[in-house]
Amino acid sequence: MRTVSLTVNGNPVEEEVEPRLLLSDFLRHELGLTGTHVGCEQGVCGACTVLVDGETVRSCLTLACQADGTAIQTVEGLAPNGGLNVLQRAFQENHGLQCGFCTPGFLMAATALLERNDDPSEEEIRDELSGNICRCTGYTGIVRSVQAAALQLREGTVTASEGTAG
Amino acid sequence: MTTSLPIDHELHPAGAQYVGAKINRVEDPRFLRGEGRFVDDMSLPGMLHAAFLRSPVAHANITSIDTSRAAALPGVTAVFTGQDLEAEGIQPIVSRAFLPGMGDNLREPLPTKKVRYVGEAVAVVVADSRYIAEDACELIDVEYERLPAVIDPEGALDPGAALLHEDLPANLIGRKSESHGDPERVFAEADHVFSHRFVHGRVAGVPIECRGVIAEYDRGREGFLIYSSTQIPHLTRSVAAECFGLAESDLQVIAPDVGGGFGIKAHPYIEEVVIPFAARRIGRPVKWIEDRYEHLSSAVHAKELVMDLELAVAADGTFLGMRGRYNANAGAYGCFPQTGMVDAMCAATLLPSLYKVDHVSYEILAVYTNKCMTGTYRGVGWGAGHTAREVLIDDAARALGRDPLELRLQNCIPSEPYRSVVGMNYDGGSYQESMEQARDALDYDALRERQAKLREEGRYIGVGFSPFVEPAGFGSKAAAAVGQKHQVTYDWGSVTLEGDGTVTVRMGFHSHGQGHETTFAQVAADQLGVRMEDVRIKYGDTEGVPYSTGTFASRSGVIGSGLIMRAGGDVRDKLLRLAAHLMEVSPADIELSGGKAFVRGAPDTARTIKEVAQYAYFGPGSRQLEGDMALTSTRSYDPPESYSNGTIAVVVEVDPETGKVTIERTVAIEDCGVMLNPTIVEGQVAGAVAQGIGGALYEEFVYDDDGNFLSGTLLDYLLASSMEVGPIEVHHIETPSPVTDGGIKGMGEAGTLAAPAAVLNAVADALSPFGVTFTSTPITASLIRDAVAAKREGEQ
Numbered sequence: 001m002r003t004v005s006l007t008v009n010g011n012p013v014e015e016e017v018e019p020r021l022l023l024s025d026f027l028r029h030e031l032g033l034t035g036t037h038v039g040c041e042q043g044v045c046g047a048c049t050v051l052v053d054g055e056t057v058r059s060c061l062t063l064a065c066q067a068d069g070t071a072i073q074t075v076e077g078l079a080p081n082g083g084l085n086v087l088q089r090a091f092q093e094n095h096g097l098q099c100g101f102c103t104p105g106f107l108m109a110a111t112a113l114l115e116r117n118d119d120p121s122e123e124e125i126r127d128e129l130s131g132n133i134c135r136c137t138g139y140t141g142i143v144r145s146v147q148a149a150a151l152q153l154r155e156g157t158v159t160a161s162e163g164t165a166g
Numbered sequence: 167m168t169t170s171l172p173i174d175h176e177l178h179p180a181g182a183q184y185v186g187a188k189i190n191r192v193e194d195p196r197f198l199r200g201e202g203r204f205v206d207d208m209s210l211p212g213m214l215h216a217a218f219l220r221s222p223v224a225h226a227n228i229t230s231i232d233t234s235r236a237a238a239l240p241g242v243t244a245v246f247t248g249q250d251l252e253a254e255g256i257q258p259i260v261s262r263a264f265l266p267g268m269g270d271n272l273r274e275p276l277p278t279k280k281v282r283y284v285g286e287a288v289a290v291v292v293a294d295s296r297y298i299a300e301d302a303c304e305l306i307d308v309e310y311e312r313l314p315a316v317i318d319p320e321g322a323l324d325p326g327a328a329l330l331h332e333d334l335p336a337n338l339i340g341r342k343s344e345s346h347g348d349p350e351r352v353f354a355e356a357d358h359v360f361s362h363r364f365v366h367g368r369v370a371g372v373p374i375e376c377r378g379v380i381a382e383y384d385r386g387r388e389g390f391l392i393y394s395s396t397q398i399p400h401l402t403r404s405v406a407a408e409c410f411g412l413a414e415s416d417l418q419v420i421a422p423d424v425g426g427g428f429g430i431k432a433h434p435y436i437e438e439v440v441i442p443f444a445a446r447r448i449g450r451p452v453k454w455i456e457d458r459y460e461h462l463s464s465a466v467h468a469k470e471l472v473m474d475l476e477l478a479v480a481a482d483g484t485f486l487g488m489r490g491r492y493n494a495n496a497g498a499y500g501c502f503p504q505t506g507m508v509d510a511m512c513a514a515t516l517l518p519s520l521y522k523v524d525h526v527s528y529e530i531l532a533v534y535t536n537k538c539m540t541g542t543y544r545g546v547g548w549g550a551g552h553t554a555r556e557v558l559i560d561d562a563a564r565a566l567g568r569d570p571l572e573l574r575l576q577n578c579i580p581s582e583p584y585r586s587v588v589g590m591n592y593d594g595g596s597y598q599e600s601m602e603q604a605r606d607a608l609d610y611d612a613l614r615e616r617q618a619k620l621r622e623e624g625r626y627i628g629v630g631f632s633p634f635v636e637p638a639g640f641g642s643k644a645a646a647a648v649g650q651k652h653q654v655t656y657d658w659g660s661v662t663l664e665g666d667g668t669v670t671v672r673m674g675f676h677s678h679g680q681g682h683e684t685t686f687a688q689v690a691a692d693q694l695g696v697r698m699e700d701v702r703i704k705y706g707d708t709e710g711v712p713y714s715t716g717t718f719a720s721r722s723g724v725i726g727s728g729l730i731m732r733a734g735g736d737v738r739d740k741l742l743r744l745a746a747h748l749m750e751v752s753p754a755d756i757e758l759s760g761g762k763a764f765v766r767g768a769p770d771t772a773r774t775i776k777e778v779a780q781y782a783y784f785g786p787g788s789r790q791l792e793g794d795m796a797l798t799s800t801r802s803y804d805p806p807e808s809y810s811n812g813t814i815a816v817v818v819e820v821d822p823e824t825g826k827v828t829i830e831r832t833v834a835i836e837d838c839g840v841m842l843n844p845t846i847v848e849g850q851v852a853g854a855v856a857q858g859i860g861g862a863l864y865e866e867f868v869y870d871d872d873g874n875f876l877s878g879t880l881l882d883y884l885l886a887s888s889m890e891v892g893p894i895e896v897h898h899i900e901t902p903s904p905v906t907d908g909g910i911k912g913m914g915e916a917g918t919l920a921a922p923a924a925v926l927n928a929v930a931d932a933l934s935p936f937g938v939t940f941t942s943t944p945i946t947a948s949l950i951r952d953a954v955a956a957k958r959e960g961e962q
Contacts, residue, residue: 020297034207035200037425039374040458044880047374075200088198092190095849098679100197101204101375101425122893130887133880135374135426136679138852138917139888 004068008033009077017064023057024048026064027074035075035104039133046132049105050074056112056131075104078111087111087149096145098136105132110146118153120146177731177840177908179738180766181759182692185908188845192698193683202423205378205395210451213380214243216441217299218454219289219306220464221281224317224536224873225328226310228280228288236291236305241298244448245306247289248276251443257409259434261500264652265507268340271331271500275409275439281310282330282498283536284875285463287436292444292452315536315873319472319495322533330498330534339496339506339532342649344514346587347525349478352487356478360562364554365942367866368470368495371543371857372885373678375425376456377435377465381442385449389416390442396434397427397676398716403708405434405502406442414708421706424678428857429542430465431678432718433501459878466541467867469509470495473554475517478525483568485577487525490517492551494532494540501541503653506532508542511649513551518586520597520635520811521577526587530649536873542718544857545919548637553862553943556632556923560930561939570927571610571631575601578633583904590647592635593906595811596899600835601633603897604813607833613817621935626820627830628932632924633813638838638912639724639903641804655721655804658712659729661690661737662798665783667761667776668700671730674714675722676706680850680914682722685842689727693734694741695758696775712800720810720912723842728803728907736799745778747791806905810838810913814855816924820932825951827863827929829892832921837899839911848896850914855894858921860886866944 001016008031015030022041027033027050039047041060048060051073079085084092087110097103106129113120113128120128125146126139134142177185196202233245251274258272276287289306293299314328321327322337330337353359380393389412396402399419407414424431437454445452456465471494478487492513496506510530518526545552563570575598579586583594596603608629617627637644642654659673671690675682687701705711715721738758745763746753749771757766764772782788782797817831834851841847864884868876877883902909926940929950936957938950 018297028206029209033200034204035202037204037375038206039376039425040880042458042879042881045374045885075198079199082199084195084198088195091198092194095191095845097194097197098681098849098853099373099375099424099426100194100202100679101373103197104200107198126888130889133374133885133887135372135428135857135885136853137849138854138856138894139891140852140894141849143888 002065004065006067006069007071009073019063019065021064022060023062023064023067024059027059033074033076037101037104039102044133046109047102047105049108049132051108051112054112054115056109075107078107086152087114090145090149094145094148095141096137102132102134106134106142114150114153118150120150122147179692181695181757183759184688184691184698185842187843189684189688189843191681191684192687193681204375204423204425205380205393206455208380208393208422210380210382213451213453214292214294214448215296215299216290216292216444216452216454217296217303218287218460219303220460221284221286221288223281223310223312224284224315225313226281227313228277229309229311231289232307233289235307236302239298239302239305241294242302243292244444245289245291245302246444246447248274248278251275252278255411256439256443257411259405259409259436259502261502261505265340265342269334271505273436273499275436283538284873285460285538290440290444292448317535317537317869317871317873319493319533319535322535330536337534339500339534341531343529344588345527349487349489349525349527352525353476353478353489356486357481358479358566359476360479360558360565361476362558362561362941364473364475364557366469366471366473366550366553367943368467369543369861369865369867370465370467371428371430372883373426373428373430376458376461377431378455379437379441380451380453381445382451383442383446383449392417392419392438392442394419394421394438395424395431396421397424397431397678397718399676399706399708400674400713401716402434402438406438409439419708421676424676427678428544429468429718432716433466433541458880462878462883463875464538466501467497467538468540468543469547469550470540471509471513471547471550473513473551475554475558477558477562479562483566483573483576485521485523488517488523490514490528492528492530495535495537496532497535497537497539499539501539504542504650506540509540509547509550512547515588515590515648516548516551517555518588519552519555520579520633522579524587537869544854545915549919549922552634552919553923553926557926557940560927564934571601571605574631574633591807593808593903595635595809595901596837597633597635597811600811600813600837600899601631603835603899604631604815604833607895607897608815608817626822626932627817628820628928628930629815629817630924630927630931631813631815632920632927634916634920635809635811636916636919638720638810639805639808639906640719640721640912641725644807647807655715657714657725657729658800658802659726659733660712660798660800661730661733663694663737663741663779665779667696667774667779668702669694669696670702670704672704672711673726673729674705674711675717675726680717680722681846682726685723685846686726686730688842689730690734693730694738695763697761700761720914724805724808724906724910724912725803727842727910728805729801731907732801732803733799737797740795740797741778743791744782744788745773747788748773748778748781803907805907808903808906808911810911810916812836812916814917814920814924816921816928818925818928818932820929820950822933822936822954825947825949827950829859832892832894833897834894834917835897835899836913836916837901838913839901839903840909841898841900842910844898847913851896851917852894854915854917855921856886856891857918859891859925861918861943862922862925863944863946
């Protein structure tokens with residue numbers, strides 16, 4: 001067993017883990033953060049995407065012990081007050097989800113994109129999100145959602161911390 | 167007071183404000199916060215974890231299974247094989263014959279004698295963790311005696327072919343022929359006959375959530391609680407109850423949030439029997455979550471069809487007749503309940519589509535092979551048959567020197583209700599108008615000019631059209647129309663006005679992306695005049711909702727809305743009587759809207775529906791009303807045949823050197839009758855189109871000649887990403903159905919059904935200078951590149 005010490009959505013966590021335990025399983029089954037979903041465990045679908053020190057990471061291809069000393073953000077941390085942040089709201093207002101299973105991964109990938117670039121073109125959005133697979137929406141609503149969130153961020157109607165993972 | 171009002175089956179009763187509006191989905195926030203509850207998010211006290219050992223060979227006798235090393239691994243609770251289930255009398259899943267000469271197909275939950283495809287479950291390990299269970303699977307020793315693999319559907323019926331099921335005389339699942347009109351004569355007399363053999367690739371829905379089962383056994387009550395990622399919990403309950411020899415209500419099946427279905431989760435599976443068995447034997451809850459390899463290799467595949475089509479055409483371009491032979495490579499077992507005939511039957515009965523053709527014949531057959539069994543996938547065989555037909559029509563247009571859209575318009579049926587020669591009763595639509603609207607949306611003439619100009623620059627763009635008519639709102643009559651007379655449908659739903667004035671709708675139509683919690687709340691709110699936020703839609707729990715054949719074949723919208731209109735009308739009748747009694751006026755004078763009951767034209771008289779409900783539940787005066795005053799009603803609805811229609815048009819650019827296809831534009835014209843919520847309609851169209859594009863260009867389950875499975879990861883079975891799909895424009899035409907409640911037509915599958923033909927036709931159109939045509943899906947980049955190269959070589 002290894003001891004890992006990290007923060008998840010700003011909360012300090014210290015746990016004993018098996019060296020082979022996947023980060024996705026650690027988050028879901030050890031910490032009970034089941035919002036991060038597992039779609040393939042082959043590193044393809046992107047459903048398990050979380051932010052590790054601000055970078056998108058496939059939690060199904062990462063060992064929990066590799067996350068030692070990092071700061072992790074998951075979908076549960078996007079709107080800590082139980083509401084919706086601007087990106088989440090944009091997904092609801094632009095029909096950016098259907099079954100909702102791939103959605104947390106898309107939200108995290110889009111969060112990372114918007115933190116780097118609050119004025120992405122449609123082509124940039126499609127390119128940045130192409131590591132995530134959605135089988136329901138045809139991506140039309142997702143792309144529109146990210147565009148809508150970016151516009152709101154640029155217009156300053158929400159603050160950056162409201163707008164993204166905060 | 168016995169005033170009785172007529173039951174109101176109107177979709178828009180007086181005061182209605184929700185149906186037809188673009189309304190954001192009410193189910194979204196929980197998913198956006200990561201608070202959905204999917205099967206793998208559940209945990210029961212004392213729960214153990216299961217992993218399956220699956221066959222690495224396509225066809226073999228099981229000589230022996232030694233589980234002792236696996237059972238001895240620390241952390242392992244038990245290992246079970248087919249022998250353990252057989253010893254306790256667990257019955258096989260039976261896929262029942264429905265045609266003369268067809269045999270029942272029995273599938274043991276775990277095989278006792280032989281394996282029939284790569285990925286078939288052979289044993290199950292239950293352990294403290296999934297990690298340990300998977301370790302233990304590697305310690306199970308199975309000896310196989312290899313048998314020849316049957317892979318090719320045309321060779322499956324050869325006398326020398328190995329037999330998959332020893333209790334059946336051949337690898338034939340079933341065979342049927344039909345002839346309407348006089349196709350022999352028109353084919354003999356036709357000026358032109360076009361034909362091809364089209365092989366549709368093996369594909370599947372591939373939702374992002376794999377399947378999963380948690381089972382708990384209640385020893386005292388001798389019953390099961392089963393959580394399953396299924397589209398149809400009642401169907402799972404029926405099959406599992408039969409396998410265990412239990413009464414249906416001894417099992418409670420709950421499908422919680424389900425991460426996509428697309429037909430692949432519309433079938434009961436052996437894991438829904440094996441995991442409960444293990445839970446009963448061990449006396450603790452057991453969870454199994456399907457991994458992606460298991461899903462790709464062992465959840466149903468679909469649409470692999472060899473199709474021989476012929477089209478007879480007169481000199482002026484009039485379609486005279488169509489003939490088809492459809493051979494479905496249905497894999498190792500019969501899927502329940504449709505059997506492996508489902509794709510061939512659906513493809514053949516829709517052969518004439520929206521064309522005025524009076525002479526049609528077809529033969530359908532399906533065969534067992536050593537591949538994963540086939541079942542339903544969005545658009546089913548309708549889509550495969552549609553692709554084969556529409557590609558042949560484009561080939562014919564090119565050969566005749568005709569514009570492909572003009573040729574289709576020339577042969578299109580009128581917009582009025584129409585009975586096709588094979589006996590489908592189309593309920594009217596916008597068959598021609600949708601084609602014209604697609605043409606106008608594309609600015610077709612300008613597009614052709616641009617195409618010619620770009621060709622001079624060595625760039626190749628093309629356009630493909632795919633007009634469709636789509637069986638939807640699938641009830642018993644629709645099932646009969648596609649040849650499934652044995653498969654009636656049965657759906658009930660209830661509407662209840664609670665004592666606090668909120669409304670609860672209970673139906674068996676599971677929602678796994680379709681947005682039922684929104685659309686059905688719109689319908690119910692309009693029926694009872696309450697606010698949408700005061701409606702709750704309940705589904706997914708066999709203990710909590712009435713029976714339903716379930717969500718598939720674009721049926722929930724039509725049937726669910728009809729149920730709410732019927733049951734809601736009953737409750738509305740009583741609500742009006744209660745309000746009238748409370749307000750001392752006639753029920754006929756009351757209007758319900760916005761959560762209030764008021765005398766028509768006098769809004770200041772309003773009482774809230776909450777007040778009326780409280781009067782009903784708690785007000786002594788309400789007991790003066792005579793008759794049954796239960797503020798709930800359960801009704802059934804089995805709609806007539808109804809059909810959505812539309813046209814999908816795709817513009818592509820193709821690089822002839824690499825074979826790369828770029829989708830420049832997709833236009834989808836959708837006519838699904840009266841729309842409940844255009845936002846949801848547009849989302850369904852876009853999602854379905856994306857799957858259609860994937861099936862046309864990228865997706866295929868590949869087996870080698872020995873039956874080895876070569877598509878076990880999402881790096882092999884390629885799903886289209888946001889880069890490949892491109893923008894999708896949706897346009898609406900609303901032709902109300904004259905036969906369904908509210909004029910609603912089902913929708914959701916057409917994109918998957920029709921987009922592949924548009925893509926193939928667009929690519930062939932782009933490459934027409936090379937003379938390239940296609941007779942299979944998917945048309946991968948390497949296939950396109952090779953086809954162009956072959957034509958170039960042929961010219962030299």
